[in-house]
Amino acid sequence: MSVTPYTSSKSKKEQVTQMFDSISGKYDLLNRTLSMGIDRIWRARVVREIQRQSPESLLDVATGTGDLILAAAPAVQKSLVGLDISPGMLELGKQKVEKSAFHSRIQMQVGDAENLPFNEGSFQAITCAFGVRNFENLQAGLSEFYRTLSPNGKTYVLEFSRPTQGVLAALFLFYFRHILPKIGRLVSKDPTAYTYLPQSVAAFPDGEDFLNELRQVGFKNVRQHRMTLGVATLYIAEK
Numbered sequence: 001m002s003v004t005p006y007t008s009s010k011s012k013k014e015q016v017t018q019m020f021d022s023i024s025g026k027y028d029l030l031n032r033t034l035s036m037g038i039d040r041i042w043r044a045r046v047v048r049e050i051q052r053q054s055p056e057s058l059l060d061v062a063t064g065t066g067d068l069i070l071a072a073a074p075a076v077q078k079s080l081v082g083l084d085i086s087p088g089m090l091e092l093g094k095q096k097v098e099k100s101a102f103h104s105r106i107q108m109q110v111g112d113a114e115n116l117p118f119n120e121g122s123f124q125a126i127t128c129a130f131g132v133r134n135f136e137n138l139q140a141g142l143s144e145f146y147r148t149l150s151p152n153g154k155t156y157v158l159e160f161s162r163p164t165q166g167v168l169a170a171l172f173l174f175y176f177r178h179i180l181p182k183i184g185r186l187v188s189k190d191p192t193a194y195t196y197l198p199q200s201v202a203a204f205p206d207g208e209d210f211l212n213e214l215r216q217v218g219f220k221n222v223r224q225h226r227m228t229l230g231v232a233t234l235y236i237a238e239k
Contacts, residue, residue, distance in 0.1 A: 005192055006018070046127060046129065047075055057124050060082045082109070083109055083111040087110055125149075131159075146239060155214075157210075160206075207226075214235065222235065
């Protein structure tokens with residue numbers, strides 16, 4: 001988890017904030033383009049799981065431009081909070097929320113996933129899409145998820161993972177490591193942000209290793225659902 005976006009003396013947390021502020025204006029366009037729209041399918045799977053739980057309250061960590069919190073809103077009975085460390089990303093998310101039918105139930109705020117500004121047991125569900133690999137201290141972040149969940153609450157973590165089998169998996173890895181960074185640099189104008197993406201995925205403890213990370217902070221009934229040849233994985237855990 002020591003991979004950072006830039007060669008800099010700043011902390012990973014500071015660099016991640018700088019990177020997302022830098023690319024925020026092009027983030028949604030690049031997400032749709034580089035994933036060929038598959039990211040919507042992955043988020044829809046998260047929402048189906050949330051619908052089964054039907055929580056009263058939900059916290060979306062690393063909410064970014066708000067795609068997941070808006071998709072999840074119909075499945076949540078009362079209130080939702082979106083939190084992100086990047087003011088640039090969050091501002092775009094706020095604009096989307098304000099235009100939505102759920103603006104009265106969604107609060108968006110700047111915050112640090114490793115030091116959540118909420119009391120113990122504040123939420124029945126916590127989501128995080130493509131954010132945990134950017135944590136400076138993974139265990140600190142997951143411990144905060146556990147602390148702020150209510151008893152029997154659930155966390156849903158959607159993250160990139162490493163496909164390992166088949167020709168299509170090999171082709172994706174080639175695209176992910178060599179083609180995607182070039183397109184990302186060209187569109188975002190950030191020379192390293194989309195080089196950091198495959199590097200951070202390669203360094204992330206995915207699969208069973210991440211389930212063990214969840215267990216170590218106290219989560220139970222941990223499980224994973226691999227999607228699209230293992231390109232992304234949804235992890236679910238209960239307090």
